[in-house]
Amino acid sequence: MMALRHLWKLTWLELKIFAREPLGLIGTLLAPPLTVVVLGRIFGRIPTTSPRLTTFVAVDLPVFAAIFTTLNAVQSLVTIVSIYREGGILKRLRATPLRPQTILSAQVLVKLILTATTLVLIVLAGRNVIRVRLDVHLLSFSVALLFSTLSILSIGFLIASLVPTARFAQPVGSFVIYPMLFLSGLFVPVDALPNGVQIIARVIPLTYAVSLLKGIWLGDAWLAHAGDVAALVAVAILFTGLSARFFRWE
């Protein structure tokens, strides 16, 4: 009970602190929906009779947005944890009755809340620009997104645990994220990749996130994606465990 109260207090405080940094606020919350508006204007002028474009707008674009927002959250999680470590903030918080898991969960919660808010803003922005009828089960998609985000955030946490300084955090994060992105089936279907590369793609957690998100967006049953969910949960458990083992407070 106590820990939950502390978690909420710290999460709320971190959200307020985040909102005070204008660049972070604009970059995280406002830039993505603005991009949608701008891109939407451009695409909006193209006749929507093109079936490929319609598929892109109806299927790929939402999954793109979801994945990019999540990866953005990972990057900023890695950065903030390393800044907090370097500045001795983590150490100072740890020397209080706050439990370590509360301190770290608050950071993850902040990222989840920001991710959700960004996505809602993207959807609101997109609704006015791209007029494609969608019959998507939003609740299902949100749950799928939650699984994916937690799983990918756990990778971010492991990076944050291992990276020594904030200056390293950004490049290391990118080094992990961008190759994953290209192999995840987001741009090129996994089946279309060369054989050797396919094997790599199969061990990348992001591949399962993309598969799950695309599937659920298209209305697949959850049962069809049990494998994806299992993979994502396994990744989350494994990476959370590893970061708990290797986490450095200072």
Place this chain on the structure above:
Amino acid sequence: MSSVISVAGIRKAYGSTIAIDDVSFDVVEGEIFGLIGPNGAGKTTTMECVEGLRTPDRGAISVFGLDPVRDVYALQQRVGVQLQEAQLQKRITVWEAVDLWASLYPKSADGRRLLEQLGLADKRDAWFMTLSGGQKQRLFIALALINNPDVVFLDELTTGLDPHARRAIWDLVRGIKDRGKTVFMTTHLMEEAERLCDRVAIIDRGRIVDIDTPPALVARHCPERTVLLTTVDAGAESRFRAIRTVDAVTRADARYTIRGRGDDLVTEVIRCLSDHRIHVTDFRTETPHLEDVFLKITGHSIRD
């Protein structure tokens, strides 16, 4: 007086570097106890072991009879901590920090009053990043006192502060003691230790060299006293040499430097002046300080 902190033979190594070895001391209830030594001597490592932030490789620590590592959460209710080189979130306000800390303890002091006492009342809505060094340290003292602790840990509290801010902080530390709390502090500033600490432990290269009150340490290791005086009396030099506790007399024109040992030197020089009606135009004494004690027993200056 019962001992609040008891440290017995602790050792801590980082890889092949032994940070502290065979460190033992007791901190008594109600005193200001200082761990003094140069940077890298093992002060912070020792303190963080006592705080439960680090686990010693061997040895035993007890704070109120609790094991700092095993009983860390029970201990946190009774101690207040200020860490060396800690920061808070850049854009957290003073009040938000105090309010968060207060919410973490079942019983907390009145945050508003604490900020008033520490001179931060008008800074309550200021972001942490906008505070001066002295204000940050005062905020950290407020956070260390928020749970009304019985023991307060202060690690290099005044490092990086200007002399004015430093003096203000010293007054605050005395105030903590006056409220009946025990203070365990580290410093590499000998003047600070001399002015604040009831007892000090000198630590050098990871080992405790000696423990006592500052005057006792000075008396034990540096019994030399020096009297500097100015007189035109022609017969003065031989009179000074005749004093029992005087070891050496040097002279430059009318200025004499009289060296000797023991607390009686000054009294005997004054008696000599009065007995022989020697007229002096200047008179002062030089007493060794902790700084000299450190140099004497470690063979190197604390500033090295």
